[in-house]
Amino acid sequence: MGSMGGPYAHLVEYIGAASGSAEEDKNNTFRSVEAAKKEVRVHFCHNGSPSAETTSYVYETDVLSYLREKLFPCDGSGPLVAEEEIYVVNSICLNDTIINSKCSKSNIIAYDSTYTIPFDYRGGYVGFLGYEVRHDTLRLLNNITSHASIVGRRVGSVDESLLKHSSALIPDAAFIFTDQSIVCDHCSGDVYLLGYALSSRSVIVSTTASSSAASPNDLAVSDSVSSVISWMRTVAETIQNLQQSVSFSNATTAIPLQQTSDNNGNCTSSRTDDLARPRNISYQRYDQEVISTDVFAPLCAKTVYTDNISRCHEYIRLGESYELCLTTQLVLDTATISTINFTPQMNLTCAINGETSSLSKHTQTQVTEKITSLQEYLNIDPYSIYEELRNSNPAPFASFLRLDPAWQMPVDRKAIRTSQNSVFNKLPTSMSLAVCSSSPERFLSLSSKGILESKPIKGTCPRGVGSKHDKELATALQRSEKNAAENLMIVDLIRNDFGRICKVGSISVPSFCELESFSSVHQLVSTILGELKDGYSAIDALVAAFPGGSMTGAPKKRTMELLHDLEEKKPRGPYSGCMGYISPNNAMDMNIVIRTAVISPSSCVSGSRTNGLKIHVGAGGAITALSDKDDEYEEMILKTRAVVSAITRVLNRVLKEKYISPSGHLLDPSDDIAIALSCSSRN
Numbered sequence: 001m002g003s004m005g006g007p008y009a010h011l012v013e014y015i016g017a018a019s020g021s022a023e024e025d026k027n028n029t030f031r032s033v034e035a036a037k038k039e040v041r042v043h044f045c046h047n048g049s050p051s052a053e054t055t056s057y058v059y060e061t062d063v064l065s066y067l068r069e070k071l072f073p074c075d076g077s078g079p080l081v082a083e084e085e086i087y088v089v090n091s092i093c094l095n096d097t098i099i100n101s102k103c104s105k106s107n108i109i110a111y112d113s114t115y116t117i118p119f120d121y122r123g124g125y126v127g128f129l130g131y132e133v134r135h136d137t138l139r140l141l142n143n144i145t146s147h148a149s150i151v152g153r154r155v156g157s158v159d160e161s162l163l164k165h166s167s168a169l170i171p172d173a174a175f176i177f178t179d180q181s182i183v184c185d186h187c188s189g190d191v192y193l194l195g196y197a198l199s200s201r202s203v204i205v206s207t208t209a210s211s212s213a214a215s216p217n218d219l220a221v222s223d224s225v226s227s228v229i230s231w232m233r234t235v236a237e238t239i240q241n242l243q244q245s246v247s248f249s250n251a252t253t254a255i256p257l258q259q260t261s262d263n264n265g266n267c268t269s270s271r272t273d274d275l276a277r278p279r280n281i282s283y284q285r286y287d288q289e290v291i292s293t294d295v296f297a298p299l300c301a302k303t304v305y306t307d308n309i310s311r312c313h314e315y316i317r318l319g320e321s322y323e324l325c326l327t328t329q330l331v332l333d334t335a336t337i338s339t340i341n342f343t344p345q346m347n348l349t350c351a352i353n354g355e356t357s358s359l360s361k362h363t364q365t366q367v368t369e370k371i372t373s374l375q376e377y378l379n380i381d382p383y384s385i386y387e388e389l390r391n392s393n394p395a396p397f398a399s400f401l402r403l404d405p406a407w408q409m410p411v412d413r414k415a416i417r418t419s420q421n422s423v424f425n426k427l428p429t430s431m432s433l434a435v436c437s438s439s440p441e442r443f444l445s446l447s448s449k450g451i452l453e454s455k456p457i458k459g460t461c462p463r464g465v466g467s468k469h470d471k472e473l474a475t476a477l478q479r480s481e482k483n484a485a486e487n488l489m490i491v492d493l494i495r496n497d498f499g500r501i502c503k504v505g506s507i508s509v510p511s512f513c514e515l516e517s518f519s520s521v522h523q524l525v526s527t528i529l530g531e532l533k534d535g536y537s538a539i540d541a542l543v544a545a546f547p548g549g550s551m552t553g554a555p556k557k558r559t560m561e562l563l564h565d566l567e568e569k570k571p572r573g574p575y576s577g578c579m580g581y582i583s584p585n586n587a588m589d590m591n592i593v594i595r596t597a598v599i600s601p602s603s604c605v606s607g608s609r610t611n612g613l614k615i616h617v618g619a620g621g622a623i624t625a626l627s628d629k630d631d632e633y634e635e636m637i638l639k640t641r642a643v644v645s646a647i648t649r650v651l652n653r654v655l656k657e658k659y660i661s662p663s664g665h666l667l668d669p670s671d672d673i674a675i676a677l678s679c680s681s682r683n
Contacts, residue, residue: 006179006196006231007224008081009045011405012125013431014038014063017132017172018571038136040066043405043429062136063173067125068539071584081179081584086122086196120448120587121183123194127175128401128435128579128593131547131572134560140543141500169600170433170573174403178581180231193235195228197221291651293644295337296330296617299570302633308566309632312623315562323489323553324563326632327576327620330640334378334651335604335612378651379612381412382434382599388650389597393519393642395438397591399579408432408601409613435574437596438642440518441525443548443578446541446588450532452502456490456550457592458622459483459524462638463517474522478515482626487513487526490622493549493556494528500544502530520642538588542578548592551576553622574598575618594618597643617643 016038040059059066070080179196198221298305305328312324386400402409409432442455461477464470477483491509498507507530516525532541553559575598580590602612619639621632 006228007198008177008179008196010177011043011045011403011429012063012066012127012173012175012177013041013043013171013403013429014066014133014173015041015171017062017130017135019135038062041429042066062140063129063133063175064136064140064539064543067175067582068537071124071582072537072539072586080177081124081196086194088117088192088194117192118185119183119192120583120585121181121194121581121589122583122585122587123178123181123196124581124583125175126178126401126581127403128173128574128577129542129546129590130170130172130574130577131551132172133577134547134552137543137546138557169431170598171431173577174431174433176403180228182235191239193232195231197228198224291337291648291655293641293648295648296332296615296640296644299329299331300568305633305636306629309623309627309629311566312562313625313627316623316625321553321555321559321562322624323486324559324566324623325551325553325576325620326563326566326623327551327572327618328567328636329572329575329616329618330644331617332615332647333602333604333612334380334615335602337378337612337651378654379410379602380650380654381410382436382597382613383412385597385599385647385650386434386436389436389438389643389646392646392649393438393595395440395518395595397437397439397442397580399435399437399439399591401435401437401579402433404432404434405429406432409434409599432601433574434599435579435593435596436599436643437579437591437593439579439591439594439596440516440523441548441550441592441594443580443590443592444541444545444588445590446532446538446586448583448585448587450586452498452530452532452541454494454498454528454545454548455525456487456494456528456548457516457523457525458486458490458550459513460621460635460639461522463520463522474515474517477522477524478513482624483524484513485624485626486622487524489554489624490549491526491528493554494545497545497549497556498528498530501533501536501540503533506531521638538582538586541588542590546578547576548578550622551592551594551620572618573616575616576620595639595643597647615647617647 019038037060040061040063042057042059044055044057181194183192183194185191300308305326308326312321312326315321315324382402383400390398406429441457442453445453459477459480461473464473491512495507495509507528509526509528511525511527513524513526516523547560549556552563574593575596577593578590579593580588582588596618598616598618600614602614604612617640619636621627621635621639623632
C-alpha cells in the first residue's frame, strides 16, 4: 500500500505513446491529447500538505526513458532517491496487541545493507503501462545493445498551460512515486512501514530563513526525518485502533432486532424497519436482481469477433503469424442504466388496501423521472468494486490503483473529509481513473539480485460442478494439444525477449503448462527464469519484453500490426498492459492487466457534473490454427465473468441498501420509485 506524502512525492502521466499514428474512436475513453508528440507530465506535490504549492514539468520523451533517467541515470548524477534515505519500522504484528514500545523511536531505523527486510520492495514508482506503450518499446529496442540512456528535454515549469491542453482521463501510462508505504505480510501477519526522508545527499533544501547556526540543508534534513518518523508512529497507532474497532464491531449487531410474540406465545425477532411499515399496503418479496450482467455492451458483436477469428486463421495459413491474441472489451456506463433497466415497459400497478389500481400517465412520468435519478446512487466508489472482486475472485497479482487527483469519482464518505482539502486537487491534470484488477498472471518480476521471472498463462476453462466434473475439465485442459501449442509458442517468444538482456546460459523453463486453479477457472501457466546482465536495469527488462507475449502472439512485432487492424485501430488502454512497482534498488514486479475493470467518470454529463462511472472490462484469447470460433468466443466471455459479476453485485447491493429492507421488501412503498422497481424486476 503506497501513498504520496513525503519529500519526493510526485505524479507522472504519459500521453502520446502512438504519437498520433493511431486513429481513435471519438467516443473511446482511451483517447490521446490532440498533439503529435510524446509528453511526460510530472507533478510534484511537496509533502502532500494542503497548503503546499505544486510544481509541474513537461518532458518531451517517452515514459520509460523518463523512469530510467530518474531511477538509473547513466550520467553520474545519481538516482532520485538512495537507500540511505529510507526509514523502516520492523515490524508491527497484526496478530498481537501493539504495545507502546512498538511505536518507539528505537524501532524506527535508517535502513542500511546489514538490515534484513523479507521483501525487495523499497517504495518508488507504482502505476501502469498501457498497451500502447508498445510503440515506444519497439523503438527503444535498438538502444538496448548499447545501453544508451535517452534523456528527456525539460520544457520547464508550467501550470495553467497544462490545463489548456489537459490530458486524457486515462493516459497511456501513469505512476505515482510512493515515498510512504505500508507493506503487509499475509503469511506472518507482520506490517512494515517504509518512508523516505531527505539526506545530506539531497539537493532539495529549505527555502525558509532561520536564525539557527545550522545550514538550511541540515534543517531540511532534520525536519524531513522528523516528519517520516511522526508518520510512522501515527500509522502504527492507527493499526492498533483498527484492531480494536474490528474486535468491537464483531461483537455487535448492525441492525437492532425487536422481539415480539406470535399467536402461540413463541418469541420471534424482526427488523425494526419492517415494524415501521404502513399496514394499508400489500408487499411482495423482492428477490430478483435489478441489474444483470447483460448491461455490459461488447465493443464488437459476436459475429464480428468470430469473423476476426477467421481472418486470424487466414493470416496463420499465409504464414504471417503463428498465434494472435485477439481481444475486445465490454463497456458499461452506469449513468445509462436507468434508461436501460428501469424505464417502465408496462402499465404499472400497485396494490393498495388489497385493491389493484393502475397508475396514471402523470404518475408514470413522475416514476420515470425518479428512476432517472438512480444514476446518482450508482455513482459509487471504485474501491467497493475492488473489494467485491478481491473477495469473490482472489488472485495472486490482484491490485487496486486510483489516480484521480481532483476526486472526479466518488470516495467513501469516511474519506471525503481528507480528500476535499488535498493538495492533489491543485494539480493541473484532468486524469481520472481507477484500475480494479484480479489478475492471476505475472508479467515480469525482477529481484534486487537480478533474477528475472515471467509466468505467462495460456489455456483457460471453467471450474466444474462437483469435484468429479471439475477434475475432468482440468484434465481435458492439460491434455489439449491446442493449449500445449499456445504455451510452447509464448514460452519460446519470452525466452527470445529474455535473451536480449539476460546472461548467456541463464535462461531456463522450470515449469511448463502447470495447472493453476482459481475460484472460477482453471489455467495453464509456464515459468521462465533468467539472470539480468550486469549494468542492466528493470527499465531495460520492460523495453525488451513489453507488451507481454501472452497478450500479443508470435512473432510479436508483425502480430501486433495485424491485431491493430483487426481491432479497428482502437487502443486497448491499460488492459493487456502491465501494472505494479519499480523500486530504486532495481527490484520490480508487474502483472498483466487482465481480469480487470478500468473505471473513469461517465461520459454522460448532467448539468455541471457527471453522474456515474464508465467501466471497461477487456478480454480475449490466443488464436491458433486449431482454434474453434465458437469456443474462442465463449472463452473470451468466460474471462470477463468474474469481473462483470462482481460489478453487478455491487450495483445491486447499492440499490438494495437504498430501496430494499434486509427482509427483502421494498422500502418506502409510498414512493412511486419502489413500485417501479418492483414492476421492473418482473419485466
